[in-house]
Amino acid sequence: MTVANEARDRAAGSAADPIRVMVVDDSVVIRGLLGRWVDGDPDLSLVASHRNGKVALDDIERSNPDVVILDIEMPEMDGLTALPLMLRKKRDLVVLMASTLTRRNAEISLRALSLGAQDYIPKPESKSEVTTSVDFRREIIEKVKTLGARARGGQRPGRQIRAQAVGERVVPLHSVTPPAHARPTGFRASVKPAMPRPAVRPYPSVRPRVVVIGSSTGGPQALQQVMRDIGTAIRQVPVVVTQHMPPTFTAILAEHLGKAAMRPAKEAGDGDVLQPGHIYVAPGGRHLVLEKNHGQAVARLTDDAPVNFCKPAVDPLFDSAAKVFGSSVLAVVLTGMGHDGADGVKTIAAGGGAVIAQDEASSVVWGMPGAAAQTGQCNDILPLQEIGPKIAKILGGGVR
Structure with a gap:
């Protein structure tokens, strides 16, 4: 058997292997x-189902799951x-954290992201809503399958690539890098051949008057690093962010972004006049869109239908x-599932604006930024x- 055939057979065998899932929740109905x-x-x-964190922890090595759906509030060990x-x-x-949409649980979910959880899944308020919610079921299955690809070496759609890692200390919420115990060092390289690097355009000569950012899975951590790294430069322009998140979570995210950037930050309100810095x-x-009112740029909130299954969505x-x-316009597309933002990238490029996609x-x-990059309309992939x-x-005028 040739090396090529062996590689193909290994890939086929791995692809045929289902992603192994453990469910941990104190509710027998939810489990x-x-x-x-x-x-x-x-x-x-499904390889295991447990009522609390302690039982699940004791079973990790035996069940060997790829993905754990982990409830926040449980007896004995949360x-x-x-x-x-x-x-x-x-x-x-x-690990996907599961929680109802309370402020406390939203804070805990965002904290869990800094400790190594990959994402969160907001639960409907009642068990009857959980049972009947088509969106909840779709989101769980989509995230498990997409993020589960990490443990399978990227051989499924929406594949994951090794994240950065830093030193041994447990990092705070505003850091993008997980602690050492959460480093994905065991991830295997994909057997897929490398794709050609997408084409990029020259930057426009116009200095931006606004920065707009779209993100989804992995976005809260990535956003905080970007805000921290921009530094004082955002004093010159407003920054407008659409992160795929449910209510309650977005208000807390705004607070964290403000702390990271050391600038005023808030959930946008309908009619807010955009202020530099x-x-x-x-x-x-709600969808967030921008309008011009008496010569000023203002925020508008709409209750239009979801776009790309998302509300808020990046394209609007x-x-x-x-x-x-x-x-x-300077637009940035950060980590996230799906292709939300790709059509908007084309619109911004057609208008002469600049676009940066995360590599x-x-x-x-690499769903959203990958889709943006593949339009060929980005100015950088970084x-x-x-x-x-x-x-x-x-923003300082140093790129022309």
């Missing part, structure tokens, strides 16, 4: 429901306590920014750690 959904998908396999202990036992484990975050459940923000600011190696998921400094340089 049963999620278990049925997982086992009902041919790409997934999800936040169990998370770092699980990651110490299995470094390449993908201020950060505006699209509220969960990007499209409206191009209409209001024309060639003076594949530093993205948790590692996360270079995006903030590049924005600062552009």
Whole structure:
């Protein structure tokens, strides 16, 4: 057998292997429901179901899951306590936090991201809503399958690439890099051949008057690094962010971004006049678009239908920014699943604005930035750690 045939057979065998899923929740109803959904998908396999973090932790090595859906509030050992202990036992484990939409749980979920969780899944408020919610089921299955690809070496759609890692200390919420026990050092390289680097355009000569950013999975951590790295440069322009997040979460995200940038930050309100040096975050459940009113750029919130299955969505923000600011837009597409933002990138480029996409190696998921890059309309495709400094340089007039 040739080396090429062996590689092909190994890839086929791995692709045929279902992603192994563990469900950890103190509700027997939720455990049963999620278990049925997982086992009902041919790409997934339920390998364990547990009532609390302690039992799950004791079973990690035996069950060997690729993905754990981890509830936050449980007796004996809660999800936040169990998370770092699980990651110490299995470094390449993908953990999705599950919680209802309370402020406390939103804070805990964002904290869990800094401790190594890959994403969060907001639960509907009641068990009856959990049972009947099509969106909840779709989101769980989509995230498990996409993020589960990390443990399978990137051989499924939406593949994951190794994230950056730093020293041994446990890092705070505003840091993008997970602690050492959460480093994905066990991830295998993809057998796919490297794709050609997408074409990029020259930067426009116009200095930006607004920065608009779109992100999803992995976005909260990436956004905080970008805001921290931009530094004082954003005193010159408003920054408008659409992160795929539910209500409550977006208000807390705005607070964290403000702390990271040391600038005023808030959930955008309908009619807010955009102020230089201020950060505006699209509220969960509403689209954020920009309009011109009496010569001033203002935020508008709409209750239009989801775009790309998302609400808020990035495309409406990007499209409206191009209409209001024309060639003076600087758009950034960070890590995230799907292709939201790609159409908006085309609109911004057509209007003469600039676009930066995060590169594949530093993205948790190279869906959104990958789709943006593949339009051929980006001006740069950069590692996360270079995006903030590049924005600062552009705002300072240093890129022409």
